[in-house]
Every structure is written in structure tokens, then in C-alpha cells.
Amino acid sequence: MQTDVLIIGSGAAGLTAALTLAQTCKVLVLAKGDLKSGSTAWAQGGIAAVLDAGDTFEDHIRDTMVAGAGLNDRATVEFVIERAPAAIDLLCELGVPFNRDAGDLHLTREGGHSHRRIVHVDDATGWAVQAALLKAAEENPNITLLPHRTCVDLITGRHEAKFSGSGRVWGAYALDVESGKVEAYTAKATILAAGGAGRVYQFSTAPRGATGDGIAMAWRAGARVSNMEMMQFHPTCLYNLDVKNFLITEAVRGEGGHLLHPETGHRFMADYDPERMELAPRDVVARAIDDQIKRYGLDYVHLDISHQPADFVKGHFPTIYDKLLGLGIDMTTGPIPVVPAQHYTCGGVVIDLDGRTDLPGLYAAGECTESGLHGANRLASNSLLECFVFGEAAAQNILAHWDGFEAPPAIREWDESRVTDSDEEVVIKQNWTEIRRMMWNYVGIVRTTKRLERAQNRIELLRSEIEDYYGNFRVTTDLIELRNLHQCAGLIVKSALTRHESRGLHYITDYPELAEEVRDTVLVP
Numbered sequence: 077m078q079t080d081v082l083i084i085g086s087g088a089a090g091l092t093a094a095l096t097l098a099q100t101c102k103v104l105v106l107a108k109g110d111l112k113s114g115s116t117a118w119a120q121g122g123i124a125a126v127l128d129a130g131d132t133f134e135d136h137i138r139d140t141m142v143a144g145a146g147l148n149d150r151a152t153v154e155f156v157i158e159r160a161p162a163a164i165d166l167l168c169e170l171g172v173p174f175n176r177d178a179g180d181l182h183l184t185r186e187g188g189h190s191h192r193r194i195v196h197v198d199d200a201t202g203w204a205v206q207a208a209l210l211k212a213a214e215e216n217p218n219i220t221l222l223p224h225r226t227c228v229d230l231i232t233g234r235h236e237a238k239f240s241g242s243g244r245v246w247g248a249y250a251l252d253v254e255s256g257k258v259e260a261y262t263a264k265a266t267i268l269a270a271g272g273a274g275r276v277y278q279f280s281t282a283p284r285g286a287t288g289d290g291i292a293m294a295w296r297a298g299a300r301v302s303n304m305e306m307m308q309f310h311p312t313c314l315y316n317l318d319v320k321n322f323l324i325t326e327a328v329r330g331e332g333g334h335l336l337h338p339e340t341g342h343r344f345m346a347d348y349d350p351e352r353m354e355l356a357p358r359d360v361v362a363r364a365i366d367d368q369i370k371r372y373g374l375d376y377v378h379l380d381i382s383h384q385p386a387d388f389v390k391g392h393f394p395t396i397y398d399k400l401l402g403l404g405i406d407m408t409t410g411p412i413p414v415v416p417a418q419h420y421t422c423g424g425v426v427i428d429l430d431g432r433t434d435l436p437g438l439y440a441a442g443e444c445t446e447s448g449l450h451g452a453n454r455l456a457s458n459s460l461l462e463c464f465v466f467g468e469a470a471a472q473n474i475l476a477h478w479d480g481f482e483a484p485p486a487i488r489e490w491d492e493s494r495v496t497d498s499d500e501e502v503v504i505k506q507n508w509t510e511i512r513r514m515m516w517n518y519v520g521i522v523r524t525t526k527r528l529e530r531a532q533n534r535i536e537l538l539r540s541e542i543e544d545y546y547g548n549f550r551v552t553t554d555l556i557e558l559r560n561l562h563q564c565a566g567l568i569v570k571s572a573l574t575r576h577e578s579r580g581l582h583y584i585t586d587y588p589e590l591a592e593e594v595r596d597t598v599l600v601p
């Protein structure tokens with residue numbers, strides 16, 4: 077199948093790019109599961125933008141760089157933050173029903189922000205954003221949306237019928253989950269918008285499909301990957317034995333929620349960050365909770381907003397209130413048990429301000445990238461914003477250079493002549509579980525060199541088993557994801573071992589101080 081531009085991913089980044097490109101190009105969007113299966117639909121808190129008269133771009137830039145522990149690229153931070161108001165205008169035009177207060181957009185507050193600056197749709201912003209983008213895309217005749225296509229690898233010069241071996245990207249091979257066939261989807265330009273790698277950890281707020289496919293595919297095709305050690309853990313994921321990955325938005329703390337020791341009721345953030353308390357950046361709060369859990373042998377800590385009026389709580393957090401009530405927890409009268417969980421992949425495929433990767437023909441946007449915005453720790457609600465700004469930037473760059481894009485050459489068909497159906501699916505399940513548990517235990521919130529080396533050894537041991545399996549059996553989504561999870565785990569551990577300092581999300585007891593030199597961890601394939 078051939079198109080003008082192929083987009084891998086139907087979340088905020090992919091659909092923003094698609095809607096911009098569709099002014100003049102034919103666009104094909106592939107998604108792994110259904111079209112709302114990425115993280116975008118799950119976002120709760122909202123989108124950060126300077127909209128209040130008392131707020132300034134400079135303040136938002138400073139907050140972003142303080143949270144990012146100075147590893148951010150200042151030019152990228154400015155680029156994104158200055159484009160935030162226009163991104164919100166566009167979403168309003170698309171019909172996103174943001175909460176309003178006497179006509180103005182209502183702004184909530186989250187950790188690390190010095191002002192109220194988060195626009196939101198109750199506590200389910202992502203669902204409304206995803207629905208509005210999808211509706212616009214479905215109505216656009218230049219956009220074709222194909223769900224249930226799992227991309228296996230990018231197509232490069234290695235796959236040309238007349239082998240060129242060049243790094244030019246011409247699209248991707250994708251598994252049609254229904255037919256079980258792998259097809260080549262070719263294009264003049266390709267945009268990776270395949271989301272993060274959160275599921276590499278046993279406990280994550282991210283959806284099932286966040287297996288780092290975009291990062292792993294770009295790496296295999298020859299693109300550099302950066303700052304993969306900067307894995308963000310959200311401080312407050314619901315602790316519940318049945319519901320494993322339900323986020324309790326940071327806005328609960330923004331609207332006055334306290335973190336308490338579950339037995340003594342002590343408001344323990346006073347011992348870690350007395351000035352910012354519960355609204356310190358995420359890395360600080362997550363480490364404090366982790367410390368309390370380990371120090372006192374707890375299963376969880378309490379997040380309590382029951383001192384606020386019940387109508388206020390229900391009005392601000394209707395989705396969370398209903399969900400918790402269904403589990404027997406009334407957040408208007410008592411505390412919520414919470415634990416930290418992996419939440420966001422700050423590192424990823426290296427891109428420039430036009431969304432270009434190292435590989436000709438390949439662009440990337442959103443959580444699968446490292447644009448320089450987040451540095452060592454993402455500021456809350458800056459992520460959807462990054463998707464809108466870079467989805468648009470990549471699309472604009474393609475449109476501006478469209479005449480220079482060549483048509484793809486003939487590409488080899490996917491070769492299944494030497495593989496059979498898997499006879500032992502248990503291998504996939506076993507390796508999935510092993511990687512995710514090992515990453516949680518050895519490469520988590522607080523790290524040591526010894527544990528990282530243990531993780532590296534385990535990853536090495538699994539390598540041949542997984543590659544063997546991939547080489548001998550017909551691909552399934554589970555197998556494709558396992559291969560990518562393993563690859564991302566390797567990149568995270570390698571990056572973590574390379575950084576000999578504690579900065580932002582990377583906290584390693586062997587190197588507790590900041591290094592003098594501020595540098596990205598850049599891995600070259």
C-alpha cells in the first residue's frame with residue numbers, strides 16, 4: 077500500500093500531524109490497537125499553557141527547566157511554550173470542551189508549576205482531546221485511519237527490491253492483526269508517533285500498548301536515541317490489588333490534596349521539601365513516597381483531599397470519584413491509598429525543532445522522542461503540549477519541502493518462507509514478565525550500579541532467546557512487543573550506566589551528586 081505520508085500512531089502527536097498534512101497530502105495513519113488505545117486518551121490532568129494575565133512565558137520556561145534539572149534544551153523549551161496558546165486555540169476550534177470559569181478557560185495547578193496554567197476537561201482531558209482529533213481526522217477525506225496494524229520495522233534501503241542499503245526511510249512493515257499477514261506500507265515521508273515505553277516496567281500508568289515500538293524501530297533502523305534513563309514515575313497511582321494502573325491525577329494535589337503516612341497521619345512531604353510540599357516536581361515527590369514505603373515497610377501511602385468540600389471534590393474529579401466509589405473508596409470522606417508507578421518516557425528518538433530524526437524521510441513527534449523539552453524530568457502537563465507542537469512542526473516541514481521528496485522505490489515483500497507458527501507462546505509470556513519485574517526491581521526510582529549491572533546481564537541473557545524466537549516464528553503483536561520491550565530495556569539500562577551523577581529522574585546512590593557538566597546521554601546504533 078502506498079501513500080504520501082505514513083504516520084505510525086493515532087494519539088495526539090500522530091493526529092495533529094495528520095490534520096496539518098491533510099491540507100494537501102494523502103495521509104495514512106496506522107495504530108496498533110483501536111484508534112484510542114494510546115496514552116492520549118488516558119491523560120487526566122490537562123495541558124499546560126500560559127493563559128493567565130499574571131503568568132509569563134519566562135515563568136513557564138523556568139518551571140520546565142527547574143523540573144528538568146537543567147538538562148532541557150532552552151531553545152526547544154522556548155519553541156514549545158511559546159506555541160502553547162495557539163495549540164489550545166486550535167483544540168477549542170476542534171470542539172474540545174475545556175472547563176470554563178465565567179467564560180474564561182479554567183486553569184488548574186499541578187506540581188512544579190508556579191502558576192495555575194493547566195487547561196483541562198474535568199479530570200479526563202485526554203479522552204476529550206482524543207475524541208475531538210479523531211472526529212476531525214475521520215471527517216477528512218485525505219486521511220485514512222487503519223487500526224489493528226502493528227508495525228514491525230521501518231522500511232529502509234535494506235528492504236529495497238534493488239538493495240541500496242541506504243538509511244532513507246520509505247515507510248514500515250506492519251502486521252494486519254486480523255489477517256495475520258505482514259504488509260509493506262510505503263510513503264515519501266514517515267512520521268513516528270508511537271508513544272512511550274512505560275510497559276517495560278511492572279507497574280505503570282501507561283496503557284498495554286506502551287511498549288516502546290517507535291523507539292525500538294527507529295534504533296534498529298539507525299537513528300540515535302537519547303536520555304532513556306530518564307523514566308518518570310508518577311507519585312500517585314491507585315494502590316489496589318485488582319486495578320493495577322489507575323492514575324490519581326496530580327491536580328488532586330494541585331487542588332489541596334495532602335500526602336500522609338497511612339498509620340500516623342504525618343504529612344511527610346514536610347520532611348523532604350518543606351517549601352513546595354506536595355507540589356514539588358514529580359521526581360522529588362515519587363522519591364519521598366518510595367522512601368516512606370521502604371523505611372516503614374508500607375504497602376502504600378495516603379493521598380487525602382477529604383478536607384475540601386464534597387461538592388468541590390466531585391466537581392473537579394468526577395471520573396476519579398466514580399471509579400474509586402466503585403472500588404469502595406469515597407474520596408470525599410477518606411484518603412486514597414497510592415503508590416508511585418512508571419508514567420512517562422522522557423527519553424527517545426533524537427529530533428530537531430522540525431521533528432526530523434537522523435534518518436532521511438523519517439520524522440518523529442510525541443512521547444517516542446527526545447526533543448530537548450523535558451530534560452531530566454518532565455514538568456506535569458507539558459507532554460500533550462509537546463505532541464501538538466511537534467506533530468505540527470513535523471507536518472509543516474514536510475509540506476515546506478514536499479517537492480523534494482522522492483517516490484519510494486520497489487520494496488521487497490515480507491518473507492515468511494522460513495518461519496512457522498510458534499509452538500511455545502509461554503516463552504513470550506515468561507520473558508515479558510521477567511523483563512518488567514527485573515526493570516521494576518533493578519532499574520526503578522532509586523538505582524545502584526550493582527543492580528543496573530545485574531539488569532544488564534539479564535538483558536544480555538534474554539537477547540539470543542528473543543532474537544531466536546523472532547527469527548523462527550511468525551510474528552504476533554505479543555512477539556513484536558516483546559522484542560521492542562527488550563530493546564528498550566537494554567537502552568534504558570545502558571543509558572543509566574553511562575550517567576555518573578544523580579540528576580532529575582536518574583537517582584543513583586553510587587553517584588548522589590550532580591556532575592559539573594550537563595550532558596545528554598546519546599546512544600548511537
Ligand code: FAD
Pocket residue numbers: 084085086087088089090106107108109110111113114115116117118119120121122123124201202225226227228269270271272281282283285289290323419420441442443444456457458459460461463
Ligand atoms: P500515544 O497517545 O501513546 O499514541 C501512540 C500511538 O501509537 C497509538 O495509536 C498506538 O496504537 C500507536 N502504536 C504504538 N506502537 C505501534 C506499532 N508498533 N504499530 C502501529 N501503531 C503503534 N500528559 C499531559 O500532558 N497531561 C496529562 O494530563 C497527562 N496525563 C496522563 C495520564 C496517564 C494515565 C498517562 C499514561 C499519561 C499521561 N500524560 C499526560 C502523558 C501523555 O498522555 C502522553 O505522553 C501523550 O498522550 C503521548 O501521545 P503520543 O501521541 O506521543 O502517543
Ligand code: SIN
Pocket residue numbers: 119120121122324325326327455456457458459
Ligand atoms: C496527571 O494528571 O497527574 C498527569 C499529568 C501529566 O502526566 O502530565
